[in-house]
Amino acid sequence: MQRSNVDITNLQIGFGGLKVLENLNLHVDASEFLVLLGPSGCGKSTLLNAIAGLIDVKGGEIRIGDRDVTWAEPKDRGIAMVFQSYALYPRMSVRKNLSFGLKVARTPQDEIDSRVGEAAKMLRLTELLDRRPSELSGGQRQRVAIGRALVRHAGVYLFDEPLSNLDAQLRAELRVEIKRLHARLGATMIYVTHDQIEALTLADRIAVMQGGVIQQLDTPKKIYREPANRFVASFVGSPAMNFIRGRIARDGGLAFIAGDARFDLNGYAFRTPPSDAPAVLGIRPEHIEVIGSDHPSAVPARVEMVEPMGADALIWCRLADGTAFSFRSDADAQARAGDTLALRFPAEAFSLFDDQSGQRL
Ligand SMILES: Nc1ncnc2c1ncn2[C@@H]1O[C@H](COP(=O)(O)OP(=O)(O)O)[C@@H](O)[C@H]1O
Numbered sequence: 001m002q003r004s005n006v007d008i009t010n011l012q013i014g015f016g017g018l019k020v021l022e023n024l025n026l027h028v029d030a031s032e033f034l035v036l037l038g039p040s041g042c043g044k045s046t047l048l049n050a051i052a053g054l055i056d057v058k059g060g061e062i063r064i065g066d067r068d069v070t071w072a073e074p075k076d077r078g079i080a081m082v083f084q085s086y087a088l089y090p091r092m093s094v095r096k097n098l099s100f101g102l103k104v105a106r107t108p109q110d111e112i113d114s115r116v117g118e119a120a121k122m123l124r125l126t127e128l129l130d131r132r133p134s135e136l137s138g139g140q141r142q143r144v145a146i147g148r149a150l151v152r153h154a155g156v157y158l159f160d161e162p163l164s165n166l167d168a169q170l171r172a173e174l175r176v177e178i179k180r181l182h183a184r185l186g187a188t189m190i191y192v193t194h195d196q197i198e199a200l201t202l203a204d205r206i207a208v209m210q211g212g213v214i215q216q217l218d219t220p221k222k223i224y225r226e227p228a229n230r231f232v233a234s235f236v237g238s239p240a241m242n243f244i245r246g247r248i249a250r251d252g253g254l255a256f257i258a259g260d261a262r263f264d265l266n267g268y269a270f271r272t273p274p275s276d277a278p279a280v281l282g283i284r285p286e287h288i289e290v291i292g293s294d295h296p297s298a299v300p301a302r303v304e305m306v307e308p309m310g311a312d313a314l315i316w317c318r319l320a321d322g323t324a325f326s327f328r329s330d331a332d333a334q335a336r337a338g339d340t341l342a343l344r345f346p347a348e349a350f351s352l353f354d355d356q357s358g359q360r361l
């Protein structure tokens with residue numbers, strides 16, 4: 001199978017007066033699983049459709065496998081696409097749905113049979129080849145839609161929210177299947193989703209988008225641990241990252257001060273030299289822990305509510321200045337509403353942001 005890289009340079013796309021993408025740059029490696037993640041309306045589908053050749057660009061260049069395809073027809077780009085709605089042919093069997101595109105392209109019958117057999121096996125559709133779409137579950141239909149793309153043996157596979165119409169359990173199952181498929185084929189895949197869990201579990205790299213702009217392009221680990229700005233920090237992670245407003249001060253050591261609370265910054269890797277401008281401290285719920293109240297860097301907080309989550313519990317608290325935050329604790333935590341806890345906020349786990357720009361400090 002051929003595996004193409006994708007290079008997008010200074011891409012501009014608009015609809016009438018609406019500018020959706022302005023000077024967007026993106027490089028996708030051959031065999032990479034790249035996820036475009038962002039809220040509804042941020043331009044993910046627009047970017048994917050541009051790569052597929054389904055919409056015209058206003059400027060810039062799109063290269064697939066080192067070929068300039070900016071103005072090429074969709075069928076000449078070496079891509080295959082899976083949409084959110086399966087759009088199967090209702091009157092055709094699964095086998096026919098899988099083979100139809102190849103027939104139209106005048107692929108020899110024995111080649112069609114071999115590709116359909118192979119895709120069906122990979123997607124566990126072999127038993128279902130003679131059924132019609134109406135006789136399949138939602139998950140099976142979406143597997144057929146993925147199979148229809150697979151038989152094309154494309155250099156790049158494009159997925160636009162392929163799991164959004166499925167219920168939570170099916171979504172989780174198919175997610176694993178897509179990941180397995182990628183591991184097995186080593187194909188280039190560009191996958192659009194607004195679901196951060198899908199992005200974190202599937203991607204080699206995630207491009208987090210907002211307002212038509214890629215905010216950060218990094219491995220899932222980096223996106224999660226070192227978000228480049230407040231938008232990325234708040235969009236990725238569930239339960240969400242906590243944010244505490246305050247300022248950085250030098251009082252003996254370097255510290256973050258929010259009202260009466262003092263957070264030791266010793267161990268935080270600053271990207272820019274610290275100043276005392278207003279800042280926001282971000283910390284994920286799993287990084288805060290209970291310690292002895294005599295500990296020198298203990299921060300006191302009052303428990304407001306305990307939210308059991310099965311494997312663990314989320315404890316909702318307030319600092320003295322009223323700032324609300326949550327932390328994860330084991331399921332049989334003894335904390336009760338009204339308790340005062342001494343907590344440790346480890347500086348290595350912080351994400352500090354400039355209060356004005358939202359950029360990571
Ligand atoms: N065909 C179109 N005509 C006019 N506006 C469009 C069209 N397609 C998308 N848009 C607008 O472009 C923006 C990005 O849309 P889209 O790429 O579909 O977002 P996403 O896939 O991230 O939800 C939105 O503001 C949307 O309303």
Ligand SMILES: [Mg+2]
Pocket residue numbers: 044045046
């Ligand atoms: Mg979309």
